[in-house]
Structures are given as C-alpha cells and as structure tokens.
Amino acid sequence: MQRPSQINSPGTRKGRPVSRQVLADHVYEELLESLMDGRLEPGATVSIDGTARDLDVSPTPVREALARLEHTGMVRRVALKGYRVAPVFTREDFAELMEARLAIEPVNARLACARLTPERLAQLEQAVTDLKTAPRGPSFAEYRDYLEADERFHRLIAEQTGNQFMVAAYAALGGQVQRFRLFGGVGITDAENAIAEHQAVLDALSTGDPEKAAAAMAEHVRKVRGRAIADAPES
Amino acid sequence: MQRPSQINSPGTRKGRPVSRQVLADHVYEELLESLMDGRLEPGATVSIDGTARDLDVSPTPVREALARLEHTGMVRRVALKGYRVAPVFTREDFAELMEARLAIEPVNARLACARLTPERLAQLEQAVTDLKTAPRGPSFAEYRDYLEADERFHRLIAEQTGNQFMVAAYAALGGQVQRFRLFGGVGITDAENAIAEHQAVLDALSTGDPEKAAAAMAEHVRKVRGRAIADAPES
C-alpha cells in the first residue's frame, strides 16, 4: 500500500492530475503492447503472478486486465490453468477474417458515406496522409505507425456509420489487434498498393455515392486478401 | 478461505467433480441472469463490494466478472466510479441493431447454407421446434425459453458458418444478451409471425440454395424490425 500516492504526481494543486490512472488500465495497455510487438509469442503462457511481478503490481489488477483482454481474442483462458497467448493465424484464419471483413466493411463504407461531414472527411484524409508518410523500414517496429494509420482509417469509417453495433462488430474482428499480429512474421510488401486503394476508398466516399464507396471498400478488402495469400508462408 | 472445500461436493472419489468451478464464472452468470431478468434495472449502479456481499464472495471475483461483462455492453464502467447497468434501448438503438443484423445475419445464412450437414440441420430443426412449443405466458420469466430458443437458432446459424469472426461479430451484436433486455418492458406480441419466419429460413436452408437462405433471413430481420417499431413505446 505504498504506490497510490506515487501515481498522481503530487504538486498539481487541484482538479484531477489530468486523469487518475487505474492500474488495471495500465496493465491492459502494457500487455496489449507486448502482444502486438510480438514480445509475447503465440502459444506462450501469460502467468498472472509473473506479469504482476514484471510490472511491479499485485495480481489483482492483472487479473482484471486479462479478463478484458480475453474478450478481444488475443489471449485465451483455461479455467484453472491460466491464460495463453492465442495461437498464430493460419491461412484459414486469414481467409475467414477477410470473408468477415468483406461482409462488414463495405456496409460500413456505405453507411458512413451517407452521413459524411467535412470534419469527418478531414479525419479520413489525415489517416491516408499518415499512411503515405509513415516510415516503412525493414523491422516490425518501424511499421507501427503505418499499421496504426491503416487501422485508424478503417475504424474511423466504422465509427462514422454512427451505428454502435457496426462499430462493435468491426471491433470484434480484432481490427485494432489481429492485423498487427497477422503480419508479425510475414512482413508487409503491399504498402504501395494498399495506399492507392485507401485513396480510392476515400475518393469514392468524397463523391457521396454510397454504392461507389461500398464497392471501393469491397475491392480493397479483396485485393488485400489476394496479395496476402499470394505471399503467405506455408504455415 | 473456507469455501473452496465446499465447492466440490466431496464424495466423488476421483476424476474432477465434473468441473471445478471458478467463482468468477459463477458471479458472471449470476449477474447476467440478474441483468436479463430485469432485476438490475438500466441505469442502476452495480457496486462491486455490494454484489460481493450479496453473493457472499469477495470482491476479487466480482471485479473479474464485471470486467468481462463490460465487453458485452451490458454494463458500463467509469474509471474510478464503478459500474452501471447500460441504459435502456431507445428506438434509435433498436434501428441500429437491426441495421447491423441486416448486414451480418443474411451473410451468415448464406455461408451456413453452403456447409450444412444433416446433423446441423437437425439442431436448427430442434430450435424451431422449441420455439413452437415454448410457453408464452404473460410474465417475462415465461418467455425465457422462447427467447432462448430464438437466440439459439440465430447463434447456431452463425456458428455453422464455420467462420470464427462471423461468430464474433454476431456475438458483438449482443445476440445472447441485448435481445432479452430489449423486450424486457415491451412484451412480445409477434411470436406467431416470428415462428413462421424462422420456419421459412429453415426451409430455405434445407433447399441448399444460399441465396434463398440469405433472402429469407433478410426478410425475417426486416419484419422483426417492422413489427417492433410498430408497437414500440415512445421512449
């Protein structure tokens, strides 16, 4: 019972030191980062007590963080055995993911198109710009910003539908998450093509024609699938 | 530290008393039941310590159960304030849910149709049979079995796609969950119609024509939306 007083850096006189942090949130994000960076390899066990020691906290917030994480599909829990990092994506998993994206994302594009505002359009343009300017070095870490912009673009479209359930459905695909892991070992070779397709989706949205937007998104997803399957490892 | 010895009713000589239960799982299901039955009204606060006292457990498993529940949309968490039951469905929420179902469920029907086996078909037939025979009394509790069969029918189709992500997307809609609460105050008046439509979906699946199956499912969802909006309260 010594740390709580250290969390809020004292000295801020009043009005919430920006935001009192809950330790479980911090643990959650820390674990998420480890998972996306590949520091936690698929199949590895995630010990509750162990990570508590590593992060220098008690097991209680770790339990809470893992309970939340489980619902994202990143880790799996076995009743009295603990948590394990979810296994790697197989080619079949990837095909299933693309099938699901093909069912959901064009709908999102159509709905988002119908209620597009200049402000929202600007956000999408920013995402595409970031996509173009993000470094694409050889190591995985250097793709981080690129992948983040990619994910942001798709998530923004989901959010711009204004439909909470479509957002939830998109999130269930692990939009933020699985994609990072998917390419963890593969490498990304289709950046140039993907950027052009994102631009095409953006252009289609700008025209205000929902069907065009849906078609552009569908084509993008199909092409991503095609390219990824082409140079996927045997696995 | 006295209860663990009571959980596994001693006397079973060996081989796991069917399954050692984890308290958090029990709390989870208990809370879920309270939420679906309406005992926990929308907007009510769910105190961690309080429910721990009610269920006669410690706060630790309650925290874990609530962390999982949050991801289903049944409860919302505010960082240092606690959990509250999610607010009631508005008419707009309902419209959004139906829009999302319309995007996802016909696809599920199409995919499920393609890989339908006799065994799976039998499961679906069982669900429709249960739907027909379930009691439909005036009180909410008496609709329990009916709603369970309804949900099971749709979930089976999602699972029969063999696509884990479509299952996840369907689950994100709160398939198991939101529907129970949705009608909590409204009452169900469309059982006869809905049963016929489920039968129609089942028939379409039996023909083995994926497009027929998708169309039947789309029509079902649209009609549910139409009927529910017709006799929905102002709210």
Place this chain on the structure above:
DNA sequence: CATGTTCAGATCCTATAGGGCTGGTACGGA
C-alpha cells in the same frame, strides 16, 4: 434562513496472505 464544515459510511482500488492443485525433480528401493 442560507451557507460552509465536519464526519461517517460507502465505494473503488490495490496489496498481501494463504489454500489447493500441478508439474517437475531428487531420492530411495527393487
């Protein structure tokens, strides 16, 4: 009467202790 203060209870959050189980290792006997 209005307003500020104090105090008690409730609540969230975290740390710690300890029970029960499992898996592996060392050791002793056949």
Place this chain on the structure above:
DNA sequence: TCCGTACCAGCCCTATAGGATCTGAACATG
C-alpha cells in the same frame, strides 16, 4: 538401471485489510 514416492516451487484463485476519494447528512456559523 528403472520406477515409485516424497518434496518443493510455481501457479491459480479467493479472502481480507487498508488507503484514497466521494457522498450525504448532521451540525455550526454568519
């Protein structure tokens, strides 16, 4: 050498204690 047993460390799971904050009511003061 091989096998069984005892032991030990690590893990999951739960309970309990205690600090920090918030709420609301009782109370005091202008």
